[in-house]
Amino acid sequence: MSAISRSREKWVLLFPAILVLSLITVLPFLQTVWTSFTDAEITAREQQVNWIGLENYIWALTDPDFLEALGRTMYFTVVSVGLEGVLGIAVALLLNQKFRGRWFLRVIIILPWAVPTIVNAVAWRLIYHPDYGALNSLLLQLGFIDSYTSWLGDPDRALNMVILADVWKNFPLVAYIALAAMQTIPGDLLKAAAIEGAGAWKRFHSITLPWIIGPMLVVLILRTIEAFRVFDIIYVMTRGGPSDGTKTASFYVYQEYFSYLRSGSGASYAVVVAGISAVLILAYYAGIRRDQRGA
Amino acid sequence: MTNNLQKKERTAVSSNPILAVENLSKSYGDLRILKDVSVAIEAGDFLVLVGPSGCGKSTLLGCIGGLTEVTSGNIQIDGQDVTHTDPAKRDIAMVFQSYALFPNMSVGDNIGFGLEVRKVPKAERDKKISQVAELLKIEPLLDRAPAQLSGGQRQRVAMGRALVRDPKLFLFDEPLSNLDAKLRVTMRTEIKRLHQRLNASIIYVTHDQIEAMTLATKIVVMKDGVIQQVGTPREIYDTPANIFVADFMGSPAMNILVADVTMDGLMARIEIAREDGQEPLILYDPNPGEGIASRPAGALKIGLRPEALTDLGSRSVNAEQQFDCLLDVVEPAGSDTFAVIRLGGTEVTARMHGDVDVNSGDTVPICFDLSKISYFDPKSGERL
Amino acid sequence: MHRSLFASFALYSAALLLTLFTLAPLVWLVLMSISSPNDLTSVPLNWWPTEVDLSRYGHLVDLNNGAGHRFLAALRNSLLTAGGATLIALIVAVPAAYAFSRRGASLALLFVFLATIMMPPITYVLPLYEIFGGLGALNKTTTLIIVYSAMLLPFATWLMKSNIDVLPVEIEQAAFMEGASTAFTLRRVVLPLALPAIAATCMLSFLVAWDEFFYALIFTSDLSAKTLPVAIADFSAGRVTDYGVIASVGVLATLPPAILAICFQRFIVSGLAAGSVKG
Numbered sequence: 001m002s003a004i005s006r007s008r009e010k011w012v013l014l015f016p017a018i019l020v021l022s023l024i025t026v027l028p029f030l031q032t033v034w035t036s037f038t039d040a041e042i043t044a045r046e047q048q049v050n051w052i053g054l055e056n057y058i059w060a061l062t063d064p065d066f067l068e069a070l071g072r073t074m075y076f077t078v079v080s081v082g083l084e085g086v087l088g089i090a091v092a093l094l095l096n097q098k099f100r101g102r103w104f105l106r107v108i109i110i111l112p113w114a115v116p117t118i119v120n121a122v123a124w125r126l127i128y129h130p131d132y133g134a135l136n137s138l139l140l141q142l143g144f145i146d147s148y149t150s151w152l153g154d155p156d157r158a159l160n161m162v163i164l165a166d167v168w169k170n171f172p173l174v175a176y177i178a179l180a181a182m183q184t185i186p187g188d189l190l191k192a193a194a195i196e197g198a199g200a201w202k203r204f205h206s207i208t209l210p211w212i213i214g215p216m217l218v219v220l221i222l223r224t225i226e227a228f229r230v231f232d233i234i235y236v237m238t239r240g241g242p243s244d245g246t247k248t249a250s251f252y253v254y255q256e257y258f259s260y261l262r263s264g265s266g267a268s269y270a271v272v273v274a275g276i277s278a279v280l281i282l283a284y285y286a287g288i289r290r291d292q293r294g295a
Numbered sequence: 296m297t298n299n300l301q302k303k304e305r306t307a308v309s310s311n312p313i314l315a316v317e318n319l320s321k322s323y324g325d326l327r328i329l330k331d332v333s334v335a336i337e338a339g340d341f342l343v344l345v346g347p348s349g350c351g352k353s354t355l356l357g358c359i360g361g362l363t364e365v366t367s368g369n370i371q372i373d374g375q376d377v378t379h380t381d382p383a384k385r386d387i388a389m390v391f392q393s394y395a396l397f398p399n400m401s402v403g404d405n406i407g408f409g410l411e412v413r414k415v416p417k418a419e420r421d422k423k424i425s426q427v428a429e430l431l432k433i434e435p436l437l438d439r440a441p442a443q444l445s446g447g448q449r450q451r452v453a454m455g456r457a458l459v460r461d462p463k464l465f466l467f468d469e470p471l472s473n474l475d476a477k478l479r480v481t482m483r484t485e486i487k488r489l490h491q492r493l494n495a496s497i498i499y500v501t502h503d504q505i506e507a508m509t510l511a512t513k514i515v516v517m518k519d520g521v522i523q524q525v526g527t528p529r530e531i532y533d534t535p536a537n538i539f540v541a542d543f544m545g546s547p548a549m550n551i552l553v554a555d556v557t558m559d560g561l562m563a564r565i566e567i568a569r570e571d572g573q574e575p576l577i578l579y580d581p582n583p584g585e586g587i588a589s590r591p592a593g594a595l596k597i598g599l600r601p602e603a604l605t606d607l608g609s610r611s612v613n614a615e616q617q618f619d620c621l622l623d624v625v626e627p628a629g630s631d632t633f634a635v636i637r638l639g640g641t642e643v644t645a646r647m648h649g650d651v652d653v654n655s656g657d658t659v660p661i662c663f664d665l666s667k668i669s670y671f672d673p674k675s676g677e678r679l
Numbered sequence: 680m681h682r683s684l685f686a687s688f689a690l691y692s693a694a695l696l697l698t699l700f701t702l703a704p705l706v707w708l709v710l711m712s713i714s715s716p717n718d719l720t721s722v723p724l725n726w727w728p729t730e731v732d733l734s735r736y737g738h739l740v741d742l743n744n745g746a747g748h749r750f751l752a753a754l755r756n757s758l759l760t761a762g763g764a765t766l767i768a769l770i771v772a773v774p775a776a777y778a779f780s781r782r783g784a785s786l787a788l789l790f791v792f793l794a795t796i797m798m799p800p801i802t803y804v805l806p807l808y809e810i811f812g813g814l815g816a817l818n819k820t821t822t823l824i825i826v827y828s829a830m831l832l833p834f835a836t837w838l839m840k841s842n843i844d845v846l847p848v849e850i851e852q853a854a855f856m857e858g859a860s861t862a863f864t865l866r867r868v869v870l871p872l873a874l875p876a877i878a879a880t881c882m883l884s885f886l887v888a889w890d891e892f893f894y895a896l897i898f899t900s901d902l903s904a905k906t907l908p909v910a911i912a913d914f915s916a917g918r919v920t921d922y923g924v925i926a927s928v929g930v931l932a933t934l935p936p937a938i939l940a941i942c943f944q945r946f947i948v949s950g951l952a953a954g955s956v957k958g
Contacts, residue, residue, distance in 0.1 A: 006364075009861060010782040017775035017792070017832055024807065024829030025795040031806035042809075094693050105694055107941060108701055110948070114940035115705070116890045118908035119929040122915045123708045126922055134707050137724035148722070168704065176948045215952075229799035232892040236912050250801045257805050258897070266805065274802040281797045285790060362852050383858040395853035399871035408867075409857035456857065 029274070036267035042257065049264075056268030065244070066269055069252040070276075072159065076248060077227040080163045080170070085220050087167065088174025089212070093204070095175070096182045106179075113172040121236035124165035128152050128237075152238055155245030162237055162246055166230070170223060177219045181212035214291035221284040228277060249273050311374050313338040313496045314359065314464055319368035321354055321520075328354045330520045331368070336498070336513060341490050344500045345507040346517035347543070352500045353468060355517070359498060360389050360466050373463050383412075388457035389466040392473065394449045396441040396456075403428075403437035406455040413460075427455045430489075447478045454489070467499040471506065483509060504544045508532065516540045532600075533667055538676035541598045541669060547646075549598045552639030553673070557592035558583070565597060565665075567639040576638065578616055580665045586679040587670055595679070598669035601633065604645035604661055606653075616663040620645075625655045636661070708933075711926035712736070719922050735927040746914075750928060752902040753910035759820050760895075760906055761888035764827030765881050768835045771828065772880070773873075776839035777865060781851065789840065792833040800830075800893050808897055818900045826894050831884040838883070838950060842876030843869065879946040886936050886947075907932045 036056055040049045060066055095106055115123070127134045130150035139145045152158045185208060193203050231250040234240060240247035240255070247255075253273060256266035312335040321329040329351045336342045344352040357363035359370060361382035369378040377385045388409070396405050403424050404411070410420045428434045431451045441449060450470060457465055470486075471479045487510055490497055501507055507514050508528045516523040516531065516539075524536035535541035541549040555566040563583035567576040580587075587595075607617070623642070624635040632647045645661055653659050670679040682690070711719060712735060714728035741747040775792075778784040807826065808817070816822045846869065854864040870877070892908040899905045905913075911932060915925050940947055 006782060010778045010784050013774040013778035013782060013861075014784055014788070016771040017836060020771055020825075020829050020832055021792060021795050024826055025798070025803055028803035028806035028810070029798065032803050035806070042805075091697060094690070094697060097690055099687075099690055099694060101694065105698060107944060108698070110940045110944055111705060111937055112701060114886070114936040115933050116908060116911075116936065118890075118892050118911050119708075119932050122911055122925055122929050123704055125915065126711065126926065127704060127707065129922070132720050132722070132724065132922065134724060137722070137726075140723050168700070173951060177952055180948070180952050225797045229801070231799075231801070232908075235892070235896070236915060250799055253801045263805055263809075270799075270802040270805075273799055277798055277802070278794075281794050284797070360852075360856060362855070382852075382855045383860070387856065389853065389856045391849045391853060393847060393849050395847065395849035397850060397854070397868055399868075408854070408859070412858045412863060456853075460857075 032267045032270050035263055036271045038264045040264040042261040042263050056265045059265060060268045060272055066252060069247050069249050073228060073248040076159060076163060076230055077224055080166045080227050081220055081223045083167045084171045084174045084223060087171045089178050091175040092178035092182055095179050109172045109175060112169050115169060117232045118236055120165060120169045121233040125237050128161055153242055155243045158238055158242060158245045162233060166233055174219055177215055178212055181215045182208060185211050218287045218291050221287050225280045225284060228280060312336060313373055315371040317369050319358060320366045321358060322366045328520050332522055334515055334525060336496060338496050339494045341497045341510055341512045342515060343507040343511035344515050344517060345504055348502055350517040351520040352517050356466055356468055356498060356500045360387060361385055386462050387464040387466060388460055388462040390453045390457050390470045392469040394453040396449060396452055398441050402439050402452050405452055406459050408456060409460045423459050427459045431455050446474050447482060450482055465495055465497045467497060469501055486510060516543060535669060536678050538671050545600060547601050547633060547644045549600050550643035551596055551598050552641050552643060553594055554597045554639055556587060556595045558588055563587050570637050576618055578663050578665060580668055594673055596671040596673050598671060601644040601646035603664040603667060606647040606651050607660055607662060617660050619658050620661045621658045622653055622655060625653055708926050708929055711923050712930050714923060716921045716923060735924050739927060739931060746924060749902060749910055753905050753907045756820055756904055757889060757907040760823045760827060761885050763824040764831055764888045765884040767828040768831035768884055769881060772832055772835035772839055775836045776843055779840045780843040792836060796830060796833045804897055817898055818904045820904050823895060823898055823904060827888045827891060831887060835880050835884050838880045839876060842873055846872050879950045882939055882943060883950050889936060
């Protein structure tokens with residue numbers, strides 16, 4: 001095929017995809033950036049929109065509530081992704097051993113992943129229920145607590161309880177990818193190390209971990225990108241409460257838009273969130289390239 | 296198809312080449328795969344592109360087929376410039392090394408694919424498919440899936456798909472290299488028979504010099520993206536253009552050795568050193584040709600095919616040029632017996648009678664036939 | 680290698696613990712859905728139902744019941760939205776994937792595609808909301824389908840691209856050589872060969888759309904377009920006092936993805952691995 005018709009054809013093939021993505025994501029995003037420099041509000045009537053320069057940003061970056069929400073989001077992200085990483089690798093190590101019933105465990109591990117995010121949030125909300133929740137009942141019956149606790153009622157504890165629910169749903173993905181990476185380790189390598197007298201920890205530390213670190217890095221950054229936008233589980237479990245104890249960045253922007261109807265200042269928050277996400281996304285691509293060079 | 300008749304007329308009246316490649320170059324970045332390649336064939340030619348892997352022969356085929364964009368130069372098929380034409384519009388067919396059958400279609404649908412694309416009515420399609428199937432003896436396979444076929448059968452289907460459209464030019468990309476040795480010989484004969492019967496114009500890529508010799512009406516030997524020699528199999532075999540061609544074509548390879556060549560009257564006197572204090576070998580070439588006659592005396596490289604070194608009573612030999620030689624290693628190969636002799640600082644192969652009774656370590660008389668000797672420049676390796 | 684008794688004990692304990700951790704929340708969700716309201720409100724809980732109560736499921740599939748009406752409407756919307764978006768995403772993604780795989784389209788562009796789904800939706804949802812509002816297209820299944828197809832498209836393109844990459848290119852070349860156009864080759868040769876990949880891509884796309892909550896929350900406002908996740912959030916936030924109802928809705932919403940995940944685990948896991956790790 002000639003060079004000209006080939007490259008023209010390439011664009012014909014790409015056109016629908018580019019059109020859809022431009023209209024639904026790229027152009028709206030640019031609109032958000034533009035709005036962030038204005039005092040626009042969400043109203044039903046015609047409004048005069050004024051260009052106010054960096055005012056929104058100055059406001060956003062000095063708004064302690066927003067900065068706290070950012071900090072909370074990072075806490076949520078780091079802790080849940082960290083736990084998913086540790087738990088995922090531990091589970092993969094377990095599933096990589098030979099034992100009776102392993103197939104069953106390998107199959108059911110996918111179930112938390114399959115549970116819709118909202119159902120997960122609802123289920124855990126019921127489990128944490130202060131009056132009739134399963135967690136209270138279980139801990140009481142086992143003698144760990146003396147009286148029922150309001151797990152999501154304490155601003156300092158609520159976020160951690162949400163993290164637990166998030167980790168339960170998301171560790172399978174990490175575990176499967178860790179397991180897939182471990183299964184590519186040549187058996188002879190580990191056997192040779194064992195014969196050389198390397199103990200289990202030594203084998204994990206000097207063979208398994210370096211082998212799986214590339215894919216793990218990539219999947220954990222991807223999880224970081226997802227965790228950073230956390231919204232659904234917060235919306236259902238706590239609505240950002242109590243006393244803003246679980247109000248994350250996405251939720252904060254959501255409220256600025258749809259509760260306070262300030263689209264200008266909301267947009268500036270959104271752009272800040274986008275900037276942080278962009279850094280994470282670039283880290284993800286760097287991770288992929290690193291992983292491929294290593295492979 | 297309807298243009299069959301026109302095509303036959305056209306090729307009959309004109310002597311235009313069916314394919315002309317002019318000054319073709321292909322680079323990937325700094326890597327030059329093809330360097331200024333020009334080649335042309337007449338209708339009915341069976342052109343074989345041969346060379347070691349990486350020589351550019353498959354790239355050249357890809358350019359002719361339109362699968363690879365050319366960097367510079369042009370390609371004409373039947374007088375039409377097709378350098379930038381879609382493969383679909385070049386009126387050519389290709390048989391791929393991997394056969395490239397459509398796994399989701401039956402054998403019949405595979406063969407008829409090109410006709411289906413051209414919206415040939417079903418009845419006519421079926422007729423053509425069964426004609427081709429008959430020609431290739433694959434009628435019972437038409438309803439099967441490619442996965443159910445043996446390698447040889449797939450090969451036939453791939454050829455059937457190419458044949459059914461009666462294109463101007465057939466391209467074969469190492470079509471036999473995935474078959475076992477025995478089947479390869481059978482299919483080779485079959486391809487040759489098809490060519491003779493259909494008088495098709497074929498371009499055929501292979502790295503197997505025996506395939507090249509047996510099939511081609513014209514051989515192009517390539518190395519490092521440059522054409523080394525174009526000629527009939529006989530020309531390539533008897534008068535290789537340089538040491539590379541001499542070495543690459545023929546099995547066992549041509550013996551290349553260093554010799555002192557001086558003119559002795561009209562004859563060339565060729566002195567070849569021997570090891571272990573043995574006297575040098577003195578041979579005479581009665582017809583050395585102008586190139587040698589006019590050259591100052593000195594060291595040259597000479598090329599002798601193994602069959603030019605043979606035992607007494609074998610073929611028609613000039614018994615005068617006969618010397619006792621120590622046989623280093625003897626390798627009986629049934630119809631021939633090959634013997635390795637140390638001559639001119641290297642190992643040379645002699646091709647003796649199959650039933651000759653010799654052993655490694657024997658010293659036996661060897662006759663030298665210099666009627667087809669080749670002389671090469673010791674530096675450039677070019678034929679003199 | 681033989682394991683010591685202690686190692687075996689540790690191994691099986693860990694396996695048991697993992698099984699409990701994985702299954703307990705799910706089992707409890709199912710138990711809640713079939714326990715009587717009294718069992719669910721006793722302190723401490725009555726773990727095992729005194730009698731199996733399937734009436735909630737009966738109500739949920741009954742159009743004349745209020746909860747059933749809402750549930751079935753949401754189920755219909757979810758099926759339409761996820762199915763429609765998957766279909767559109769695939770139709771758009773396959774040619775794009777082919778351009779990336781075989782026509783030398785720049786991978787940087789593919790990374791831009793992928794970056795659009797990695798950006799938090801909050802960063803562009805408001806302009807979308809205003810545009811759709813201006814067009815009078817809010818609270819419509821069609822609108823959600825369009826937005827979802829943009830959400831599914833990059834991943835579907837990526838997955839299809841990595842699958843087309845490994846198809847033998849000579850088969851397509853043979854088709855071109857036989858005179859076929861790109862469209863014809865795609866339809867007759869590439870798509871049949873990529874069928875397993877298409878099935879896997881469809882399944883994963885469907886699951887992602889089935890799970891989506893954020894856009895649905897913002898773009899829909901009543902039964903005519905609300906999807907299951909939004910309906911479930913409503914159920915759990917609303918006036919329902921019987922937690923068993925919420926649990927049974929949750930169980931029903933989990934069943935389709937759970938069944939797909941169990942049946943096609945190999946597909947899904949390799950798809951996820953390809954989608955997240957391979958570059």
